[in-house]
Amino acid sequence: MKVLFVHPHGKNWMGSMKDISTIFNLMPPLGMMSIAAFLERQGVEVDLLDCYAHPAPLEELVASIVRRAPDVVGFSTTTSSFLEGYQIAERLKEEAPQVRIVFGGAHACSVGVSLLDSFPAIDYLVIGEGERTFYELINADFRGVEGIPGVGFRRDGKGVLSAVRENIADLDTLPFPAYHRLPDFPRRYNLPLFSYPKAPNTSIISSRGCPYNCSYCDRSVFNRGFRFNSPGYIHEHMSYLHRDFGIRHLFFYDDLFTFDRGRVEELCRLLSDSRLPVTYNCIARLEHVDPELVALLKKSGCWQVNFGIESGDPEVLKKHRKFMELDDVQRKLSMVKESGMRVKGLFMVGLPGEDEVAIRRTIDYALTLPLDEINVTKFTPFPGAPIYKTIREQGEFTEDWPSMNCVNFVFVPHGMTKERLEELYDEFIRRFFHRTRIHMGYAKMVWKSPHSIMTFLRNLPEILKFEMKQKW
Structure with a gap:
């Protein structure tokens, strides 16, 4: 079984402008990467698609997923990125209806199984820590899900929770996150x-x-x-x-x-x-x-x-x-x-x-x-x-x-x-x-953080555009 994890980008809050926040602050999706590493250790084939590092139009993202031919696609979303993730899931269901769609992350865990009542393209939710739940779900080939703690599924068309998943007591038993599955780590991240x-x-x-x-x-x-x-x-x-x-x-x-x-x-x-x-x-x-x-x-x-x-x-x-x-x-x-x-x-x-x-x-x-x-x-x-x-x-x-x-x-x-x-x-x-004190502090970054200075100068045109937009 092949699993592809997707980290949707969410709304670009600066409208039509380039989102400069992802230039100056882009951290890898560690939660998703931890689940991927856990599955990989169990012999599952995994892949990652981080839309923050590689934003693309909806149709292009869906085409990329279809080309990779996964059996299961897992979306890890925040509240702000949930609807973008769901748009991808909807289109994916149209293009490849056989693919199982699983949502997890902060938004799924906070809103809960009621998401299944309003978002039909989602097949299952992972509620709570995802490593063991996700593995047990795919290892059972999505059968008997009511007996797997931490799974949101539909019963008579209504979202229900199988049972509460107990937290992993010893975190040292988990592998390191799957940094190696990010194609341009660490270059793209900062x-x-x-x-x-x-x-x-x-x-x-x-x-x-x-x-x-x-x-x-x-x-x-x-x-x-x-x-x-x-x-x-x-x-x-x-x-x-x-x-x-x-x-x-x-x-x-x-x-x-x-x-x-x-x-x-x-x-x-x-x-x-x-x-x-x-x-x-x-x-x-x-x-x-x-x-x-x-x-x-x-x-x-x-x-x-x-x-x-x-x-x-x-x-x-x-x-x-x-x-x-x-x-x-x-x-x-x-x-x-x-x-x-x-x-x-x-x-x-x-x-x-x-x-x-x-x-x-x-x-x-x-x-x-x-x-x-x-x-x-x-x-x-x-x-x-x-x-x-x-x-x-x-x-x-x-x-x-x-x-x-x-x-x-x-x-x-x-x-x-x-x-x-x-x-x-x-x-x-x-x-x-x-303030002068803050300006002096940043001036010292020429030798304290030279990479920051070079990144700042390299992206100065985008920064100036943003400053002009703020003034307007």
Whole structure:
């Protein structure tokens, strides 16, 4: 049996313009690649089609899939890419009706089996972690699916779930993701500009799940709890990427890389002792930061630490996540900055309960922090997030799936307008980046991140077009 995995691109939020986000930030589809690697280890023939790396018109994509002659096509989609994936599936059913269509990923897991009631081209859903479920499904040749946990299927024309799939307890039993199935890895893939010292680079995930309950986070695939790869497994994974693909820098895309202190300490020691020539970035929660951890991260090759700050308004924060005093946030960020690592802050605009005063408080607060860079997203209430259940009570929500990609305001809190949110968002970006200190920091990237500078200059015409569009 031959399985082809497809990673749809989703809506190009800049309209007719080239999507420059995929030039400056394109990470491999690790979840899909993990399932592919698991199947491959069981002797299944697999192939991958990443539409982010190779976008193409619908008919061209369908023709490419038909030429590869798969028995099964698995789509891994987010909310914003689901409808594009379904368009491909519909056309594929017309061209090759014998092909089984399976959907998984964040959107399938968060919306659930009701998708089968409205989208007839989908044959089955994989709900939850996909490795074992997908293998058992194809190994049974799609017979007896009601006895395979984690499968969404139709009974009397109605979508139902076979049973809940238990999470994989020992993640070290899984093979490394199938990087080798991406035809131009790592050349086509790149971390965000100015967030790495060397190329080639890529992302890696070393844990699953999160025990926290932030209102805006979708935990429908891996659920709550926390499971992780052992330090030895992670070190071997990093060594493999360096040895086989020449990777020189990694981004740990884990939500909670620093959650298990013992794991982080042992990994840092392994990296320091082995002198593996691979640096890395990670995401950390401020609660975990102390001088000892900072020293370990720096010594083991950590180049940048990202922190979810979200808002500078205490009352807004208390509504949506575990609260930390804003003075403590500043102190801990300074601790990381003074160690010599770069510091990136992650913020949201348009959270339920925010008004103009709260957003301006966030902007002013961000300007006081020792941040090298920020990423500001537009709050999006995803179906699997706790806040989704009551979101319509807290403002105006336009549930347009293709636009739900964190770069569009699909939700407007009570008392605000979409136009005013856009103005405040633009002001946030402008005031942060149009400062001498930030300009000087980017000037230093000539020698700190030369690959970023070259990529920036090579794509300068597209950047200028985008800037002109923003001004209009």
